[in-house]
Amino acid sequence: MDNDDTETYILLLLADSNLPTGSFVASSGLESYMKHGFASSAPSIDVAIVDFVRDSLASYARSSLPFVSDAHRAVMDYALCKGATDNVVPHAHSTLSTLAKLDELYQTMVLNHVARRASMTQGVAMLTLYSKGFSQSASLSVFSTPEARDHEARMRELIDHLKLKIRREETYGHLPICWGALTAALRISIERSRYLHLFLHARSLLSASVRLNELGPYGAQQVLLHAVRPLVEAEVARCQNLRTGFLDSLECFDDVTLGPANTWPLGEILAGRHDLQHSRIFNS
Amino acid sequence: MQPGGGCITLSLHGARAVFSELSSMYPLKLLSPYVHDRTAIVYLLTYGGGLVGGDEVNLVVNIQPGAQLVILSQGSTKVFKSRPGRRLASVKPFALHFKADANHQSTPIPSTRQNINFHVAQNSTLFLLPEPVTCFRDASYNQYQRFYIEEGGSAVILDWITSGRMSMGEEWAFSHYHSVNEIFHDGKRMAKDVMLLDNEGQGDTLPERTLRQKLLPYSCYAMLVLYGPQLQSVAAEITGRYDQISVFKTRIPDPVLWSLSPMDRARQGLIIRVAGIETEAVKFWLKQTLSGLEEIVGKDVFRRAFT
Numbered sequence: 001m002d003n004d005d006t007e008t009y010i011l012l013l014l015a016d017s018n019l020p021t022g023s024f025v026a027s028s029g030l031e032s033y034m035k036h037g038f039a040s041s042a043p044s045i046d047v048a049i050v051d052f053v054r055d056s057l058a059s060y061a062r063s064s065l066p067f068v069s070d071a072h073r074a075v076m077d078y079a080l081c082k083g084a085t086d087n088v089v090p091h092a093h094s095t096l097s098t099l100a101k102l103d104e105l106y107q108t109m110v111l112n113h114v115a116r117r118a119s120m121t122q123g124v125a126m127l128t129l130y131s132k133g134f135s136q137s138a139s140l141s142v143f144s145t146p147e148a149r150d151h152e153a154r155m156r157e158l159i160d161h162l163k164l165k166i167r168r169e170e171t172y173g174h175l176p177i178c179w180g181a182l183t184a185a186l187r188i189s190i191e192r193s194r195y196l197h198l199f200l201h202a203r204s205l206l207s208a209s210v211r212l213n214e215l216g217p218y219g220a221q222q223v224l225l226h227a228v229r230p231l232v233e234a235e236v237a238r239c240q241n242l243r244t245g246f247l248d249s250l251e252c253f254d255d256v257t258l259g260p261a262n263t264w265p266l267g268e269i270l271a272g273r274h275d276l277q278h279s280r281i282f283n284s
Numbered sequence: 285m286q287p288g289g290g291c292i293t294l295s296l297h298g299a300r301a302v303f304s305e306l307s308s309m310y311p312l313k314l315l316s317p318y319v320h321d322r323t324a325i326v327y328l329l330t331y332g333g334g335l336v337g338g339d340e341v342n343l344v345v346n347i348q349p350g351a352q353l354v355i356l357s358q359g360s361t362k363v364f365k366s367r368p369g370r371r372l373a374s375v376k377p378f379a380l381h382f383k384a385d386a387n388h389q390s391t392p393i394p395s396t397r398q399n400i401n402f403h404v405a406q407n408s409t410l411f412l413l414p415e416p417v418t419c420f421r422d423a424s425y426n427q428y429q430r431f432y433i434e435e436g437g438s439a440v441i442l443d444w445i446t447s448g449r450m451s452m453g454e455e456w457a458f459s460h461y462h463s464v465n466e467i468f469h470d471g472k473r474m475a476k477d478v479m480l481l482d483n484e485g486q487g488d489t490l491p492e493r494t495l496r497q498k499l500l501p502y503s504c505y506a507m508l509v510l511y512g513p514q515l516q517s518v519a520a521e522i523t524g525r526y527d528q529i530s531v532f533k534t535r536i537p538d539p540v541l542w543s544l545s546p547m548d549r550a551r552q553g554l555i556i557r558v559a560g561i562e563t564e565a566v567k568f569w570l571k572q573t574l575s576g577l578e579e580i581v582g583k584d585v586f587r588r589a590f591t
Contacts, residue, residue, distance in 0.1 A: 036541070112543070114545075255478075263479075269542065270543075276526075
């Protein structure tokens with residue numbers, strides 16, 4: 001099996017809707033959007049849902065993908081022992097400190113307690129998924145090469161330390177940072193990591209709309225196939241060069257064109273008002 | 285000092301606020317019609333009542349220990365694409381025109397920029413309560429505000445935008461708006477709010493979705509920050525009001541909608557966002573919600589800020 005096949009196989013595992021990633025309790029503001037009457041003006045419910053997915057996805061892509069990209073890059077450098085100066089191998093410590101700084105920046109940029117809460121829950125779930133679901137037990141190690149075992153040991157050390165830091169409340173463990181770290185640890189390319197991240201965001205919105213009884217399961221599938229695909233592609237293309245600015249030198253980083261930003265103030269208000277709903281079935 | 289540059293330093297002499305510095309250069313203009321006890325007002329004005337593409341405002345504001353500075357503007361900050369009389373029909377010839385200018389090689393459409401750095405010392409308070417920004421059709425606006433707050437300093441920060449010149453049929457018809465508000469407490473970043481609104485194309489394959497479609501039915505969006513010890517009672521009152529809200533399923537969106545979140549784990553600050561179908565309704569909401577400020581700045585100042 002070559003590298004590309006391995007990557008495809010891991011993508012299949014990650015895209016499984018049964019993975020315990022916590023996304024099934026998140027509606028990212030959709031429940032609040034419906035409750036506040038914003039779907040009523042649309043000609044039909046599926047148009048309203050597609051509009052929501054589109055605006056939510058655009059804002060989420062612009063605000064989170066810079067963090068996914070930078071966290072992925074930091075962990076890839078660690079995996080490849082790159083970025084070493086004066087023959088000092090960058091060890092888990094400096095990579096962890098980079099991840100913590102990205103996490104801190106994300107926390108200061110997501111100024112909505114509901115979105116922060118959901119992001120932290122899902123972030124930790126990603127790391128748990130790695131250490132419990134993707135790591136290799138001794139009995140399974142006979143199936144892999146020594147090189148793969150070595151890589152895995154290094155990654156497990158990093159991810160375990162990150163989890164520990166989160167548990168000690170030394171860092172937050174936001175989803176885009178944890179996702180970037182997880183996918184890099186699994187040696188998924190940055191392009192595919194960004195793509196899958198947005199796809200999963202969109203898919204969880206559609207699952208939420210089914211659970212809210214707004215769309216049927218077949219209708220949601222149609223939207224996923226026909227609308228979500230071009231939307232995800234457009235956002236991935238638009239955001240491929242975005243960075244947080246943290247890993248780049250400040251002189252050549254233009255915050256306005258390349259930095260993370262929120263692009264949908266209405267979505268921000270509705271997501272923030274989630275907890276005010278008299279009755280609700282989601283956590284965000 | 286460069287064109288558009290400015291500096292405000294407010295100090296406290298005894299129990300009285302005094303401007304140790306208040307200077308600006310065209311097109312920026314600063315006016316202070318009011319100083320009373322430890323509180324002063326400065327109006328941020330621009331010649332001609334607006335900013336055009338290529339204009340750059342760079343202002344530094346220092347509030348020294350114990351002083352209170354209220355910053356207002358007269359009418360909304362209007363952002364035009366270009367100077368009146370030189371308006372061009374489409375973007376393209378304008379871009380070519382600007383390529384000829386050596387300073388604007390990399391930016392085809394010249395943006396308007398406003399950068400303000402605020403230094404808020406201990407026991408001092410900033411009240412930044414301007415009128416909203418109004419970007420005209422095709423205008424491009426970038427605003428960057430940094431707030432360096434020392435331990436014990438406080439700030440009220442209002443940053444808001446309207447959909448444009450409704451009387452001219454313009455509704456979210458500008459080309460680009462980018463606004464950053466970055467708040468530091470003793471050098472540590474507490475919040476970095478970045479709002480990007482633009483009408484850029486989304487490729488040929490997707491059906492069009494304009495900024496207007498994304499932001500309707502609202503025509504005014506505001507972001508309000510309350511930070512620091514001076515504002516704790518105002519913040520507590522607003523939080524109390526917010527926690528009383530209970531949302532039931534409705535078919536028609538509220539004319540004014542707002543959300544509130546604590547800024548940090550220590551709850552030293554609040555972030556409030558407001559949307560309104562009418563700008564006037566948002567203004568009225570702000571006046572009502574911030575009525576607790578009257579006690580801090582006095583009746584007179586409060587009236588000037590919310591007329």
